[in-house]
Amino acid sequence: MSAVSSASQPVPRWLAVPSDPNGLVPAVWPESAVRDEHGVLEIGGVAVTELRERFGTPLYVLDEDAVRQTARRTLDAFRAAAALRGAQARVYYAGKAFLSTEVVRWVTEEGLAVDVCSVGELAVALAAGADPARLGFHGNNKSEAELERAVEAGVGSIVIDSFIELERLAAIVERRGATQAVLVRVNSGVHAETHDFLATAHEDQKFGFTLTDAGAAVARIREVPGLRFVGLHCHIGSQIFGTAGFEESAARVVELHAELLAGGEIPVLNLGGGFGIAYTAADDPTPIEHLATGIADAVARECAVRGIPMPNLAFEPGRAIVGRAGVTLYQVGTTKPVALGDDLTRLYVSVDGGMSDNPRTALYGAQYSARIASRTSDAVPQLSRVVGKHCESGDIVVDHEYLPADIAPGDLLAVPATGAYCFSLSSNYNWMPRPPVVAVRQGSARVIVRGETIDDLLARDAAAPAQGTTGEGNE
Missing domain, CATH: 3.20.20.10 (Alanine racemase)
Incomplete structure (x- = not known):
């Protein structure tokens, strides 16, 4: 049965400290997910740093x-x-x-x-x-x-x-x-x-x-x-x-x-x-x-x-069919250590998406994994929680994970196994535009679902004045 956490357990029993917090668990990631010689994650032969540059974040990536x-x-x-x-x-x-x-x-x-x-x-x-x-x-x-x-x-x-x-x-x-x-x-x-x-x-x-x-x-x-x-x-x-x-x-x-x-x-x-x-x-x-x-x-x-x-x-x-093929990319915005007592600290890692692009953690208590994707790190594993930028305390993307202790603003974070029920359940909560969906294959990437812009959101507001183009992240 899928891992389930308890609110009374700061560290759930199923969560083990990884020997390498940069490692990719094979069963969770697409087979094409590998790190290049610089430690950058590649999916379908495309570096995630290139995907960020071309399409922005948050970004759904589908192999x-x-x-x-x-x-x-x-x-x-x-x-x-x-x-x-x-x-x-x-x-x-x-x-x-x-x-x-x-x-x-x-x-x-x-x-x-x-x-x-x-x-x-x-x-x-x-x-x-x-x-x-x-x-x-x-x-x-x-x-x-x-x-x-x-x-x-x-x-x-x-x-x-x-x-x-x-x-x-x-x-x-x-x-x-x-x-x-x-x-x-x-x-x-x-x-x-x-x-x-x-x-x-x-x-x-x-x-x-x-x-x-x-x-x-x-x-x-x-x-x-x-x-x-x-x-x-x-x-x-x-x-x-x-x-x-x-x-x-x-x-x-x-x-x-x-x-x-x-x-x-x-x-x-x-x-x-x-x-x-x-x-x-x-x-x-x-x-x-x-x-x-x-x-x-x-x-x-x-x-x-x-x-x-x-x-x-x-x-x-x-x-x-589609779940393992999907990976969501985020950019880290802030980090915040929170003392839990008994010499235990949890690092809150805030990213530029959240429950609007993946509500499953809030809705079902679903558990996910995460890895720094833009580099590797020699830092020790740190108990972490990946959270979104929404005005909700339950805005959690990854409830329990060990990430390198030196994770910092600007790092790319990848959450695997997001091909199913993430885009499908996404919303515009807090007026967040839905991210694009990009397909990767044999070293190339293309948009298969256009991401929304602020103009798209305002266009549905019948009383809003006409807007110019402000969207980014879609080629």
């Missing part, structure tokens, strides 16, 4: 090859595991982790389908040229307009989340004379070993049908000529290590699947995503090949017990 390689590896793993059991597998990239037209192109070129959960995400996927038939549409409160647009676009499948939504969609397909493939989202009752806000299969939450109610939803779908029931969907949470939760959830959902086969064929079982990544040296995520094998074995075993054919499988990883 294109890392995204592509992980997408291929994930698809290969699930296809191979399913094939050994006589089934096929489809992998959807969960766009909520991070979505742009470039990323959609990367993952679709590597063979993945795409999962969207709003009309905006659908628009991005379509603008990127994604095949609508290889899109899945999620969400617990899809409006009539969103469902209409999804049917109009020819979205491959819509995941039904409630009886009200079901009737909305039934009316749309009847009016349009269309046929729409749908899945039914169910809550298996399995609790993921993760933060309560990240666990999504327990009963007391907003997503999906209970196992008891799902049968009635499927029966109603089968009554509607324009709706084609293709399978069940279940997602037990996010940032999950190990296969035990997936296996137990699969057992419960396969039981329902077997009961529903009496009413007709069910070609697909979608078991969602939620596969964890390493954010700190204490994290030990399960290799995707082991996950694929364990989950496919569990489904095959449950089907064999019930004497039913194994359905084709579908999965929806997002963080696992």
